[in-house]
Amino acid sequence: MLHRRKWAIPYLLLAPGMAWLVVFFVVPMWYLAKMSLSQGLFPFYGFGWAWHNFNDAVSGYQVQFIRSGEYAAVATAIALVVSYPLAYWIAFRGGRWKNLFLLLVIAPFFVTYLIRTLAWETILSDNGLVVRLLQDVGILGSNGRLLATSAAVIAGITYNFLPFMVLPLYVSLEQIDGRLIEAAEDLYASRARAFARVTLPLSLPGVFAGVLLTFIPAAGDFINAQLLGTPRQYMIGNVIQSEFLSVRDYPTAASLSFVLMAAILILVLTFARILGTDRLTVGA
């Protein structure tokens, strides 16, 4: 066995990669934390335990925070409803074409994110097919539009993060031993009952992983709101982005980032508690 002799080997293997993660992830987070408690105007910020930054950030941008949570939650729910049957179908009905179907599912996401979103702008545009169809059916008024509404932004988010939902669902569904479902049916469970009592519980780790992996990028997104919405649809990502890159109020932007991180981290840790960290990290 390799590891009997040299205890140092794992550390040598880890060293370069972990050094990278520490210098370019942990250290930047430290600077961001310091920045969130600093005061001053660009580019002269001084550290000074300025806790009021957090107060200002939360009270000033409460609307965008809540909106981000709402949009991300709705988008994640829709993505789950769209993805579960699809992943189920590939896992149980895909046969030897499973890998090909899986490729079909992720293929669209090899078109650059921004181009995909611009394509949705075309599809949902005021004289596009979708709007005209909805107007004819009467769902939208004759002046009704889709672009620049919450619906458009949520639709964009749902679409753009769909693979993060489909893939973990597929992985957990594919691992299910078909004999367990057969056994349930042998014991006179109806198909629906077998699904509810066997398949669904066994796929829950995939559901949790998918929900997390979709919700997190969705909550921090700003591209969909920017391209498909208006400032009235802006999410917290838009605020952080513009505070950093346009307004250059780094302390506010940094504290906003930390509030977002903290909210997401609490969510992740709660999920990890429920599931056990190991299963979550290995399954992701």
Next chain:
Amino acid sequence: MRFVRRHLLSAYAVLALVYLFLPISVVVAFSFNNPKGRFNYTWQGFTFKNWTNPFGYPGLSDALKVSIEIALLSSLLATMLGTLIALALVRYRFRGSATTNLLIFIPMTTPEVVMGASLLTLFVNWRVPQGFGTILIAHILFNISYVVVTVRARLVGFDRHLEEAAMDLGANEWMTFIKVTLPLIMPGILAAGLLAFALSIDDFVITYFNAGATVTFPLFVWGAARVATPPQINVIGTAIFLIAISGMLANILFQNVRSRKGAVAA
């Protein structure tokens, strides 16, 4: 009843696939559009001229070149660093492995805006001028975690007896690694490299925070979207899409051939 159910599910799956490909078909179709104005949002007429002149818009080819260079370099380096971490995590029991796991996991759960912003803060503090180098650093960073996860998945199902057999036959540890371990986990490493390349060439948010004056392809699209959307963007987007699909198809075929060979050998 069972017949209906079965086909209901299939119909649903087909609908879902149509939904997935709807925007892509728009991208491909509009790469053949002949827009009169600066914006490529409404259909005006069919033409091949965008495809025969894919770089006929100033700045586009430079941006694409930067994107490809960064994707190649960052996927190569991240794959090396990440594979070593995965080997350490799966093969050895050591103090600090839980912390390592956590440090791999957290970047994947960090929103891109926050990761981009923290790097920006670092570079501003250290007075590092932003450009090609800082984009590369950022891309290697976010790729490492994905490489670790991908390679680890391959390593977990690895039969250690093969290595022991090699050592019994007199190979030393290094020879065993080169001749036995590495070839067996190569598909995982290749998959990780492809994933890293794809993530890198597509990244907008983190790049946007750390690019300085350097322009990658996604940044070019972003900048262009405000003043004009040349159909050449669709041409390049379609081309990247086709190349990526071919690469993944090749990977699937390669693995199928391998597993068939394995079945014959067994």
